[in-house]
Amino acid sequence: MIRFSDAFLLPSTFAAAEASTFMKVVENSIWLGIGVCALVGMYSGILLMRRVKQKQFPGAEAEQAFLDDMGERLEKQDFDGAAQICDDPAVWNKALAQLATLAIQNRALPMKKIRQIVGERFERDILASLEVMNSWVGTAIKTSPQLGLLGTVLGMINAFSKIAGAAASGVDPKELSQDISFALWTTAAGMAISIPLIVIQGAAGNGIKKLQEKIDEGTGIFLDDLAAAKIRAGQ
Numbered sequence: 001m002i003r004f005s006d007a008f009l010l011p012s013t014f015a016a017a018e019a020s021t022f023m024k025v026v027e028n029s030i031w032l033g034i035g036v037c038a039l040v041g042m043y044s045g046i047l048l049m050r051r052v053k054q055k056q057f058p059g060a061e062a063e064q065a066f067l068d069d070m071g072e073r074l075e076k077q078d079f080d081g082a083a084q085i086c087d088d089p090a091v092w093n094k095a096l097a098q099l100a101t102l103a104i105q106n107r108a109l110p111m112k113k114i115r116q117i118v119g120e121r122f123e124r125d126i127l128a129s130l131e132v133m134n135s136w137v138g139t140a141i142k143t144s145p146q147l148g149l150l151g152t153v154l155g156m157i158n159a160f161s162k163i164a165g166a167a168a169s170g171v172d173p174k175e176l177s178q179d180i181s182f183a184l185w186t187t188a189a190g191m192a193i194s195i196p197l198i199v200i201q202g203a204a205g206n207g208i209k210k211l212q213e214k215i216d217e218g219t220g221i222f223l224d225d226l227a228a229a230k231i232r233a234g235q
Contacts, residue, residue: 026154030151033143034193038193040139044134045197045200047133051130052130057096063218066097070100071221075229077229086098086101095122098121099219103117111223111227127212130208134201138201141194144194145190147190148187148190149186149187150186151186153183155181155184156179156183158179162179
């Protein structure tokens with residue numbers, strides 16, 4: 001049987017239970033968010049590294065061999081043969097081969113226009129896709145520590161609220177330690193996720209920069225050969 005004096009305690013008891021349930025939901029949501037950041041960041045980072053590697057030739061010798069073959073075909077004005085080299089399964093997914101194919105297909109245009117088309121295609125179709133994946137890595141790097149910090153703040157708020165009510169009901173050290181543990185672990189998890197992603201993003205950024213340099217050099221050589229072939233062909 002509920003006494004009259006206990007009736008005044010029921011609303012506060014229900015409110016405390018609801019607050020505890022709400023905090024559990026929030027804590028689980030923070031862990032879920034940190035996990036999503038880890039998955040998205042690692043997936044995007046690994047995919048970015050693979051895509052950058054895919055767009056490059058295995059080494060300088062392989063790239064030079066490709067340019068030499070293209071130069072020999074263009075010197076003979078064999079534009080179809082040069083296009084077939086670019087369609088070879090070993091090189092067709094390389095950025096330089098794709099841009100060379102585009103230039104050959106538009107060889108009837110003035111060289112100034114061809115250079116413009118090649119540059120725009122490289123920026124729009126190759127670099128843009130890499131930057132999108134890189135931005136997802138950056139988002140995970142920024143978001144995971146923020147979620148960890150949010151968990152820290154909420155954990156400490158929960159712990160201090162229990163300390164504040166210690167005079168009335170006492171504090172369970174186990175519950176208090178759970179709140180502090182949650183606060184610290186979320187911060188550690190956010191940092192543990194962001195640190196390797198920063199390394200991946202840095203390595204990917206260097207790879208993208210090297211890709212740009214190689215493409216600028218490679219397309220410059222190829223377009224010079226194409227321009228000479230067009231002159232010999234009277235185009």
